[in-house]
Amino acid sequence: MRVLSGIKCMKERMIEHRGVVEQIVSHTIKVAIVQESACAACAAAQFCHSSEKEKKVIDIPVQDASRYQVGQPVTIVGELGLGLRAALWAYVAPLVLLMAVLMTASSLGCGAGMSALLALGSLLPYYIILYALRDKLQKRFTFRIKNQ
DSSP states (O other): OHHHHHHHHHHHOEEEEEEEEEEEETTEEEEEEEEEOGGGGSTTHHHHSOOOEEEEEEEEEOSOGGGOOTTOEEEEEEEHHHHHHHHIIIIIHHHHHHHHHHHHHHHTTOOHHHHHHHHHHHHHHHHHHHHHTHHHHHHHSOOEEOOO
């Protein structure tokens, strides 16, 4: 029971980002956020040149786009689990597939080079399937604008 209650608590936690409305298209608001690495917030970041800031534009579906204006500051929120699920699909699943194909090919007697090529080649269908399912995945990986 403890594990299940821990997962529920984790799902209730939210990720928040401050952003600015960059564009309004039909029922979609494009919000620009600046994503910073941990180094970017460091006081010495300007001296060591390792800080990273990256501008990202996130599409957020809304019912009433007339409530927003270009340049308006907004706060977007999403479940903490979104980042974990995205990491699973982007990094963990392909790594597991790669390693499984590599070990299977090696155990079947393929040489090291051929096993590596087969393992890398197995990622192509994975990413094609992921691309084909992008609309379905996009519905699951959505942010919303926090009520202001």
